[in-house]
Amino acid sequence: MESAIDFHNVSFTVQDKQILKMITGTFFKGKITTLVGPSGAGKTTLLKLCNGLLSPSAGQISINQQAIEQYEPTALRKQVGMALQAAPMITGTVFENLALPRTLQGKQLTQREAISYLHDVGLDDRFLNRTAQELSGGQQQKISIARTLINQSSILLLDEITSALDPQSVHDIESLITRINQKYQVTIIWITHNLRQALSIGHYTWVMMDGRLVESGDSSLLNAPTNPAVAQFIQGVKA
Numbered sequence: 680m681e682s683a684i685d686f687h688n689v690s691f692t693v694q695d696k697q698i699l700k701m702i703t704g705t706f707f708k709g710k711i712t713t714l715v716g717p718s719g720a721g722k723t724t725l726l727k728l729c730n731g732l733l734s735p736s737a738g739q740i741s742i743n744q745q746a747i748e749q750y751e752p753t754a755l756r757k758q759v760g761m762a763l764q765a766a767p768m769i770t771g772t773v774f775e776n777l778a779l780p781r782t783l784q785g786k787q788l789t790q791r792e793a794i795s796y797l798h799d800v801g802l803d804d805r806f807l808n809r810t811a812q813e814l815s816g817g818q819q820q821k822i823s824i825a826r827t828l829i830n831q832s833s834i835l836l837l838d839e840i841t842s843a844l845d846p847q848s849v850h851d852i853e854s855l856i857t858r859i860n861q862k863y864q865v866t867i868i869w870i871t872h873n874l875r876q877a878l879s880i881g882h883y884t885w886v887m888m889d890g891r892l893v894e895s896g897d898s899s900l901l902n903a904p905t906n907p908a909v910a911q912f913i914q915g916v917k918a
């Protein structure tokens with residue numbers, strides 16, 4: 680299977696604290712991989728290494744078989760999109776929020792394009808002229824995801840994007856991400872604390888603990904982890 684991102688012996692250290700320790704592994708192209716593990720395990724740090732927000736202290740990362748440091752930063756951000764738990768909205772209309780990636784590049788988004796992206800995330804035309812601030816958390820998250828689509832990124836990084844949402848919105852966002860993955864063959868790396876989500880949505884999973892990748896493979900490993908520490912963590916989450 681083709682790889683979208685490869686980590687080879689990647690470590691990340693801040694002020695003598697080793698946050699990531701010798702991570703080696705592959706995120707496969709066109710697949711959804713979830714990142715799970717206790718708080719502080721290094722999941723967000725690993726995600727930030729994937730789009731160049733952070734650089735490794737040691738080891739190599741390649742994106743689509745090219746060393747990450749060879750990418751021009753703006754090209755890398757375009758290739759690798761990111762959505763966060765708090766979907767950050769600028770003050771203004773939904774249209775202005777959707778157009779942001781283009782505006783930042785001195786380009787424009789047409790009304791027709793904006794509507795097509797709205798439809799992609801399951802919102803109708805009427806949302807275009809609403810102010811972003813009057814939307815629900817789930818709707819803001821959909822706009823935030825639509826905004827990542829505008830760059831036509833081949834890789835999408837998601838950091839706990841459903842943890843602040845009501846169950847219906849969680850379900851909507853899960854279906855949306857699955858659709859995006861299938862329609863555009865986008866590679867998705869998704870940090871989640873929700874094991875049901877990891878099992879139902881993820882093709883693969885990486886379990887991280889204390890800065891290490893302790894187990895990785897098909898998502899079903901979460902049903903039967905071989906590593907005792909992982910088994911204990913999963914029991915704790917379920918309890």
Ligand SMILES: Nc1ncnc2c1ncn2[C@@H]1O[C@H](COP(=O)(O)OP(=O)(O)OP(=O)(O)O)[C@@H](O)[C@H]1O
Nearest residue numbers: 693694696698716717718719720721722723724725
């Ligand atoms: N810039 C930094 N300086 C010092 N310590 C940091 C820095 N960034 C992260 N850390 C520490 O590194 C560890 C990993 O943080 P990270 O946010 O990657 O974990 P996480 O697995 O995403 O946690 P959570 O599930 O709570 O979001 C934590 O102990 C955190 O306090």
